[in-house]
Amino acid sequence: MKAYYVDLHIHIGRTKSGKAVKITGARTLTLENVLRISRERKGLDMIGVIDCHSPEVLEEIEDLIRKGEISENPEGGLQYGTTTLIPGSEIEVYDGNSKGPIHVLAYFPTLAIMKEFSAWMSGYVSNITLSSQRIYCDARTLQRTAKALGGLFIPAHVFTPFKSLYGKGVDKSLEEVLDPALIDGVELGLSSDTSMAVNISELNPFTFLTNSDAHSLNKIAREYQKMDLANPNFIELEKALKEMDGRRISANYGLNPWLGKYHRTVCQVCLYPVEDIDRICPECGSKKIIKGVSHRIKELSAESPPTNLRERPPYIHQVPLEFIPGLGPKSMERLLQALGTEMDILHRANIEQIKEIVPDKIAGYIDLARKGRLDIEAGGGGKYGKVKTE
Structure with missing residues (x-):
């Protein structure tokens, strides 16, 4: 086994022609720039680009393959020199079971399968060219489709107050929306860490992921993980998430949760810290309070600590x-x-x-x-x- 550094949540801001993919992403966040910066500046061994469902992004990948700049890895993934690109998609779920929108991630081993998933998804979203689009089917159908294509399914930034599993999507349990048997890992997000998430007993079966959710080039690898793999490819990634044959995540590197944008509960108007979610802001009198991740995790945590916890890799509060x-x-x-x-x-x-x-x-x-x-x-x-x- 060898140690590899991995960030599996990187957006595309614009295509080569200048069309928007992630509207809030930087214009410089193009596929070619993501590949170059990830390899040459950041030093990442494997990246997940989660807007590969967009038809123009797929065309750019095919063009790079024709030029010989990317090759398909026989073990899954796309090889760009020493860096492996795992094609993926971020999707927004808001079905009849969820209380609010939830973002999830799906990854696939080959470009052909990614194209097949994109074609299927285009029948359920309003605009397949854009990132993080709402899909008009239930979450379990999405899970089953991704898994039937040999994909990996991971709920994204699960505690953030907006568009996440625990932030808006469910009252108490992920089973209100998702089939836990079809989840391959859980992405913690920037405002939480392992020590916080382990207090939620239903997360014990899942590997924890720390990814950047990069909306600009400099944010790539602000969070990432070290994986012990034979080689950086899709098959090895799947084994690491399942902790098979010695493959594993050996360390999570992430922001101290206090650096995250949504760690503490604050007034939406003036950002003054508020201790009680049900009270008005003592600074400006506003009743608009944003519940912080730390508060939400306390709500979800058992009164007594869970027992028989799985062994977790160290979570290192590394400041970018x-x-x-x-x-x-x-x-x-x-x-x-x-x-x-x-x-x-x-x-x-x-x-x-x-x-x-x-x-x-x-x-x-x-x-x-x-x-x-x-x-x-x-x-x-x-x-x-x-x-x-x-």
Whole structure:
């Protein structure tokens, strides 16, 4: 087994022709830029691009195959040099069983199967060209279809207040909407971590994933995982999610939940922290309160801790390099030129090597970030938390 770094939730903002795919995504977030940045700057070994159902994205992939820039991996996935692309789709479910919209992820081993899924899905969505479209069928039908095509099915960012399984979709249990037997893993999202999610007993059977949900190039790999695999491909990914034959997720790297946009409960108007979801804001008097992820997880958690918990990999509160105080673009470029990729800076370079390139104070922040020891001011209501410098 070898360690590989993996981010399975990356959007496409625009196609090569300039058409929108993820409307809120950056215009520079094109397929070719995603591939190049993921490999050359971020140092990722495997990525999931979750807008591959869009017909023009499929055409771009086929064009890259014709040019010889991408090849199909016989074990599943698309090979771009040392980086494997896993084609996927993010879909919004809001059927008669769910209380609100839920985002889910489906991944497929080959381009041909991805095209087949796209063709099927086009009969149930209003606009197949766009990302995260609402599908007009029930969630279990979607699950069965994805699994019948040999795909993987993962609920996305399950605790965020909007468009997620526990944030809006269900009252108490995922079984209100989904078939647990057809779930391959659970994506935690930016405002939670393993220590929070393990308190929900029905999640015990599932592997936890930490992905970036990148809407811009620099957000790629703000969360990711290390996987122990023989090689980065679809078959090995499936084995890792099922913890088969020694394949596994060996570490989750994610934001300290306090850095997430929805960690704490806040007033929607002025973002003042509110302790009681049923009270008005003590700062501005508004009754519009956004329930934070930490509050929601407490609601869902059992009064007594679950027993017989599965062994989980360590969750490392790693602050992305873009959050490091004082680390500007020029210093970042010097680090990349000297050390390689962001994965090299975060995992392979020692502190003395970093001090040779940037001032000791910045190097110290990077070292604390790698160890998850930076002080954080909590975020909420759509506003990120921030690193405290003093």
